[in-house]
Amino acid sequence: MSRYNVKETEAKWQGVWERQGCFTATEDASRPKYYVLEMFPYPSGRIHMGHVRNYTIGDVIARFKRANGFNVLHPMGWDAFGLPAENAALEKKVHPAKWTRENIETMRGQLKTMGLSIDWSREIATCDVEYYRHEQKMFLDFLKAGLAYRKESWVNWDPVDNTVLANEQVIDGRGWRTGALVEKRKLSQWFLKITDCAEELLDGLGTLDRWPERVRIMQENWIGKSTGVRFRFALKGREDKLEVFTTRPDTLFGASFAAISANHPLAAELAANNPDLAEFIAECNRLGTSEEAIETAEKRGFDTGLRVVHPFDPSWELPVYVANFVLMEYGTGAIFGCPAHDQRDLDFARKYGLPVTPVVVPADADPASFAVGDEAYTGPGVLRNSRFLDGLDVESGKQEVGRRLEEAGQGERTTQYRLRDWGVSRQRYWGCPIPVIHCPDHGPVPVPESDLPVVLPEDVTFDKPGNPLDHHPTWKHTSCPVCGKPALRETDTFDTFIESSWYFARFCSPKSNDVAFDRAAVDYWLAVDQYIGGIEHAVLHLLYSRFWTRALKRCGYLNVEEPFAGLFTQGMVNHETYKDAATGAWLAPTDLTKNDRGEVVRADTGAPVNVGRVEKMSKSKKNVVDPAHIIGTYGADAARLFMLSDSPPERDLEWTEAGIDGAWRYINRLWRMITEAPVPLPAPGSPKPERLSERAEATRRAVHKAIAGMSEDLDKFRFNKAVARVRELSNALAEIDGKGEGEAWILREGFESVVRLIGPMMPHLGEELWAQLGHGTLLADQPWPEADPSLVVEDTVTIAVQVNGKLRATLAMPRDAAKEVAESMALADDNVQRALEGKPVRKVIVVPNRIVNVVA
């Protein structure tokens, strides 16, 4: 029995593909293009199973499209700036640049063992100055176009490390490394006007018909468009006004209080001589800033003692609270509360004993008795207790209040977005320097284009807290481009979401030096036809890229609006978790073995182990499996096959030893089946013999059905079904001993089809078997097989026969038989007659080629 030598075979074909430049892409107007892109990896050190899944899916699509005649672009690069490199610098005393570049080396090597059809000549790393220099130019262009501006904004400040913390670095209000209480600080930072595009970004979602619905919904919610009214309350005893925003102006006569955010300027002013209020505000700030924390916290408020006057009744006053559920970032940071028709307001009113007056009554309720208990009424209805609004519906009420406030000059109808401008300044070292110089006389001045790039210096140290760029002895000292006087460089760097907002376009002309993009190249390749990545990027990365692309278009860089025409979000790779039963310590899968009784125990001590739930692979839970080890043992094809089998690609996948074993067994089974064919096969390209045995004829139909089915499965990314189908076909072919008429020929057709069908999924095995079948060509260059339509449909179909909806018989009959024939055959059946028990037939439903239902 010959054995498939994975290591040798996989290395051999990877070498052949590379030497022949199989996957090098060039623009070719004569062929339809197809741009496949997986989200590029952060070079964290080693590839993980999530990468394997992501790149396997992308590679299947790329190879499948290639075989279907498309000119495919399938590039790879590195999202190389970011926080982990700086953490490594602190923890391991390695320079971020060195750490990053070494990681890229390792990971490139690992990716290459996967046998991906990538055009490696287009590789880019975002930390290279040849890359980020263009980003600096783009930023200057955005400044000119009025898309970038500066404003003050809050950051998390670690007073021990003297550094800004990301939200994820703040744990229970303390810095993750120092444990120091985190302070809120205001810094002047750069912002991009993504809100300028809010409407466009929202509308654009409607054109993205090859995006998952849920990603579009998430983006829609993120943009958070709402229409309403902005108006100003007069403040009793003060000159200034309190501006509020509401989406429910119709409920204005149900108002019982006004509330402002703890970060509202008015709150700060009042707190200055009210220590209790100051303490309440401090408490609100400790709550955290996430929407989830705010929404789920108990609604609390502090009566400021101030009163506002109802806009339509000078004698009606409402108390003003500082409330923990009002966000400064949304609207005006102030609201009016109508408890009867808003749950948050209702919770608040119940707590502080404020009136609850229903002003919207459902059409079918009695206005006299309608009351609100613990649940606010937010549905449609008729306005009551609302003076001039009485009798109107909700929508008319909104318009009427808006109109009257506008007439009185007290407010205006507006559209509000939840989307906020994109803060892009980071007080970090390992990122793209922001090309700005701060002059004492001229303020922030853009670096002249002729002085670009502003190179990130690599001779920095990490020995003291704070930003190394700030400590560098010379780098930040320069002169003002306007007046020439000594000035300081901006030491902030860009958010790393910027690099990933345009890398897909850079892949079109990765080597162009003078310009970010060669116009002909981006015009040819963009948009990305199929983008593949994790759902975790559903909002930020994908929304920023959509915005950045629009901004680039405004500045004349390219001519597309939507960067990603198709999007696929894959599920995570999970694994069982294990804990030592005695100590509770997490154990890695490699620490375990099975004892004689089949129980999972520690491999070293034999001590019992608790098997926990299946969870996302993570270092902290030790339930990671190293792809390098798997590929080293079973080969890339087995790992790829496993990634595609069983679980639908958008769903989470559980990695199991048994699963990879199963994939490995199938590879060897295929290998043996084809290399040890039961009879000698006719030469490649031999014509079909005149006569085929019945079994050969049936097998031939199975082959063509598999081709047709699999083409559709791959087209719709149903890889698990595609795998099932090709296994089914292999099972059918394994039944053929080749002795009957034409069977040797059908074996060749079947084997060649199987090999071509597995090509995108298991390219190395595919190439090897293709060669074994006597071909001197590369499978990678072969067109996708075509199914003969006449062989895809069976001429005999099996029809289910039901009596009163219950299955009583199955009948074989010719395809597309007349309804009457099906009906009479069904009624003639013994089982059907028995089930009828002599009852008269009332009705017979016939669905051609499918089912007959006899109703008695």
Next chain:
RNA sequence: GCGGGCGUGGCGGAAUUGGCAGACGCAAGGGACUUAAAAUCCCUCGCCCAUGGCAUGCGGGUUCGAACCCCGCCGCCCGCACCA
């Protein structure tokens, strides 16, 4: 809290989108080969009072017919603005 998703054998999942529930695989059990094991091959495999009955998280409904559509529950998962 808001928004979204999921729930089918011991397990991952199929089911032509309203028409034979359980394809394909994993695990398990039995057998063959072997001195033995591994590998491989063959058979069985939703449950039960088996010519039948019950089964797609639970309870209703629509329909000739429901895993699929509608209403109401239950459970789990994900996102909610400086990780990438």
